Amino acid sequence: EGKCFPISVAPHNPSLLNDPEYVFTTDYTYFVDHITVGPGSKTFTPLNRIPPYVRAAMLLTEDKRFFDHGPLRISFIERGLRLNLNQRKYVYGGSTISQQLAKNLFLDRRKNLARKLEEAFVAWRMENVVSKSRILELYINMIEFGPDVYGITQAAKFYFDKTPEQLTPLEGAY
16 A cells, blocks of 8 residues: 555546646536536636535535545445445445546546446546645536536525625535
């Protein structure tokens, strides 16, 4: 442990996530052709402008020990395997925040073991070249909060007609 790590996950390049002008365009949309998100977009809110209770709510609902573990969390994987085998279908992915970000930015939405392994390697490489704080910042700004509602800025506007900084603790938890 700590002596082995991927140096490349081509064609994916997680180092790009450190670029302050990075943008990502998703075509996984419902009502429009595409949506652009990321630090180089007008809807990006830096982590220091997102209230601490909003960040805490994200961590509590998605991966409360995010800052304490690596790119994978074995307990999540075990839970996913158990639930999926019991249900005899895919019902839970068992992904950390890093894995979810890797999937959303670099991979397709297939739900199979090969894609899951690729996700693990991309997340592993990402955590070697991008800080945990940056990963959380990107995650909060890029995940889908509803149909065609990507990132905290769009979510705050869509659900509460506010900026992320104006959200109350209850709204942030929502």
